[in-house]
Amino acid sequence: MNVHDLKSARPQPLPPKPRNPMPVWVAATLAMLWLIVWDLEISFETLAYGVADMAEYFSRYGQPDFTDLSRYLSLMGVTLATALWGTVFALLVAFFLAPLAARNFAPNAVTYRIAREILNFMRAMPDLLLALIFVAALGLGPLPGALALGVHTAGFLGKFFAESLERVDKGVCEGVASTGANFPQMVMYAGWPSIMREALGYVLYILDRNVRMASVLGLVGAGGIGLALHDTLRLFDYGQSAALILVILATILMIDYASAWLRGRLG
Amino acid sequence: MTTALIWRWPTPNGLPPLPLVGGVLALLAGLWLTAPIVEVDFVRLIGSLGRMVTFAGQMFVTPDWEYVPQLLAKMLETIEMTVLGTAVAIVVSLPLGILAAGNATPHPVVYRVTRDLLSLMRALPELVWALVFVSAVGLGPLPGVMALAFVTVGFMGKFFAESIEVVDHKAVEGVRAHGAGWLQVRLFAMLPQALPDFVGTVMYILDHNLRAAAILGLVGAGGIGYDLVMSMRLFQYDRLLLIALSIYLVVTVLDRASDRLRSRIIHGRRT
């Protein structure tokens, strides 16, 4: 707006107000949600009764029964071990696949595409589905659980690593490339050292997640504390269920704090 | 310096740095100690390869086309559970996120309590809560949606709080200087700035929740999971193939879409 406009006696009319599409979006979203509620046949009556009963229901968990504590702790130990093996497996797979799936490091477009697709596939398969398959192939026990966690989180870890590698400063890559380094040397000198800290953060995050998931893998026969919880809940043994939930909760919170502490020290 | 040692690490003493050696040794020791617990058995692993191949072979059967209508209905139910659970969680997480953000919380005690509450809510996986809610309200999608929403609040509240904590302080001061009240500052200065981050978070969580919803049926909490387990148990590989494929397809589509949206938001903010 120039000086001339400001001097003119009558204020210029404002340009027409742009139509705000917000209300339409809100209305559409609400309509969709209502449709979903209707389609899922969610009855608010049930919900209301459920919520009203909830207090009574949760009070049944009031007296945790710790008589079998040593068994719970050893089951929790199995769960933690499963998570550890799964995470290390994922780390190994991601370590080799991520550089191939990072655009700036991949030796050529074909390996890039293939590595990306493998990672996508591993990520898309839910770990419980994988656990079902591995249990069918390997039999019951924690090993199929560890494998399932490993395969599924290798997809995540590989994607995170690849994205970090793609953010490595172009100059640093060229600096190492200009010496005549080959692909593995590029990865080990320009790649991993530059993203070390980020990568460790991701590994801790995945370990954290795997501990949570490992505690439910028992549901499909893959060992650990999940199966025990499933059984006690089925038998409506609220005391033992409460004790199991508390053991899981305490362990996960401990891991949570430990990894937050470690991340704080790294970062 | 001995001449026998031809290979050396580029450190003053030619050996790898102590923390690194310690870390690697500790990890190896941990793996070695836990190997019997996890029942790691490489012979069994290799032995099972044959069964894996047989299993994979069984998957390549003519799909059970008559099952497709039911599959689509179940898949739709899974997606609906995801959307509803996430939507409920958004509504609950926004106020909790404000309370749990260091720069927006009304009081440090509220901050601490909300943070701990959120971390409790996300501590256990959806499936455990689904088990609990199924015993509380009965079978069906309702306990599934409740479990999804419950855990998602734990994650989303934390992510929201973190995005609010990094908003530009100057804009907030500006709004406050114009006499805006407590709630106005939060609604008109902080939330709009954190919005792009929120959208990224929601996409990420939708992605996560879809995977979670796909398995909730395992404990009778609705969605495709029930059919998945049943076809597995009954060796109906002609259905299993279809279910696995459809999960893969839906997850991949959402994954790509959320990647694209997230990168668009990030690049949009850079320019």
Next chain:
Amino acid sequence: MSAISIQSVSKRFPNGFEALKGVDTEIRSGSFTVVLGPSGAGKSTLLRLMNGLETPTTGSVRIDGETVDGLKVRHIRSRVAMVFQQFNLVDRLSVVTNVLTGRLAHRSWVGSVFYLFRQEDLGIAREALSRVGLTDKAWNRADKLSGGQQQRVGIARALAQRPKVILADEPVASLDPVASEEIMALLREICDRDGITVVVNLHQVELARRFADRIIGMNSGKIVFDGSPEQMTQPVLRTIYQREGIEDDNSLDMALAYA
């Protein structure tokens, strides 16, 4: 004998920008050549072509009679070292490890991916570090050094390659005048003592005059001057730094008067 021979090279980037429009030149072995020119003249592209970081659209670049192309690029790079404006060191690795990256092309990947080096490679790295006067910083992390020191590590990395040619792409553009002087003197000394061919891109006319054997002037993708520092007169500088379409550029005269 010419170390580098560039034959009718042109380079067009995917975005359509034509960085080089038919460049022909030979660079004598053991000489110290400075390439001068305004930003965007194609100096960097020319240097990067010699190391295989870019490939020419047409024409060819030869080092010691060998064409720089995709297949031999690793072999060529092992003898053609590069020094960068932003140093391009790996921040998190120690100074010594950064220098040792100069040995990577000479060794198979088996040991080097575990950061294991032969005793003789460590000797070469130590020698290179003492040449640039940074022996006492050997175990520091690279990002803990000052800009001038980081650039000296960059040069030590280049020396560790035992190269025939060192290409330096604006090596002093991010440094203060004192450090710039040191870096240029170091490059000149390396050229004189080891007989390594040095090609440097520069912005500073005055540094070019003092250190170069030969100056190549570039403007909008073409060589517009090629001669000794003595031949580089004020009118020559005008043609090098002339902006396209501007016949009578007062600010250019002003700037050149102080150059």
